Amino acid sequence: MTIDNKQLLMFDFDGTLINSVPDLAAATNEMLQQLGREPYPLSTIEGWIGNGSRMLVARALSGERIVSETLAPSEIDDAEAIFLEVYAAHDVSQTTAYPDVDTGLAQLKQAGYTLALVTNKPIRFVPHILEALGWQAHFSVVMGGDSLPQKKPDPAPLHHVCETLQISADKALMIGDSVNDILAGQRAGVDTVGVTYGYNYGQPISESQPTYVFDSFAKLTAWLLSDDLIL
Template sequence: MNKQLLIFDFDGTLIDSVPDLADATNAMLTTLGKDTYPIETIRNWIGNGSRMLVERALVGDITVPEGALTKAEADHAEQIFFEAYTKIGGSKTVAYPDVDSGLKQLHAAGYTLALVTNKPIRFVPKILESFGWQDLFSEVMGGDSLSTKKPDPAPLLHVCTQLGITPDQAIMIGDSRNDILAGQNANMDTLGLSYGYNYGQDIRELGPTEAFDHFTDLVTWIMKDNI
């Protein structure tokens, strides 16, 4: 395959941040005098960035009807969510099994690693530092780093441009339809992980180049196929 660049998603791929995101979401809802939701319900609302999570929580459904919320309502709620998430500080966020060792193995093998997440960029550095990963990634993009986010291919193509690597030399790795579609839209190979946040859909249904149930199997596949 002769790949040089591995672009990773963050939440649901490298880290499980659902407990903290759920706590922040319910804190927002409580502040607004609305009903709260169990963590498994909120889990299905994660993956399209903070704004969509907030809007889904406000209407209590994964589908937000057009006109259900005013911009002012959503702006106000999102600000409350940001404040709550900042206070929580990632205390319950954990790395998935074998991710720490796998990332270090790939980095040591000479691959260039990048991170493209739909999480607002302001929250990313602190989480990376908490795991000691800040030096592993040559480029880091948040959901608000550009005017568009995944599944738009723009963040992936921007990373390639910044690093001087062509899309055909890159792989997009993630757990959700936004990751796979972004990679496909950028004409990249894609690798799917089945354990993350994909709204109950099997990642394999989206047609990634390959899919894996465990991060260690993904690392083994990359190392084997790129000898």
């Protein structure tokens, strides 16, 4: 099967296209301080990102990646409301594109690929970041973590994108930095691409057994644009 058979590229956002850790960490620590709790280093919070805002908040309240069973849902609800308010007030000026992503997306779009964004970030925050980066026109479909009742690693968002665009799963790739992206792709019957430079809780993305692995967006782009690529 050649690359010509692939039409749809579904991208994760945080950790794949953008480095949003500084802004997410700042919002998390401001939330904790409002609750009278101690802040955490950026490197610690980085390991909690990837499962949506509620899980990030629950991990911050627990002080570790494994959420404490003593946390009440109402406690998480109240803290998440603070987090979302704080994050919405941030100008996301510290959220930046990873190297070569800006030019790479433009090249892939120009080459005829259909691009979609499938993130676990709440959808309310996505358009502003896309606008700040000038990427609004790149993506035919944009899915947030609350666009459907299910989010990655559930395959539902990927199924929804394929159905909306009327492109079959075998003609799509799911590209991401975390186990959630790879699992979602595998469960949706979509070939997967893992990138090594993202978050993924400090675990090598190769352990999730993606179909392919790349250590830079430039190499990924070159691969996707290669005339003689064999999948």
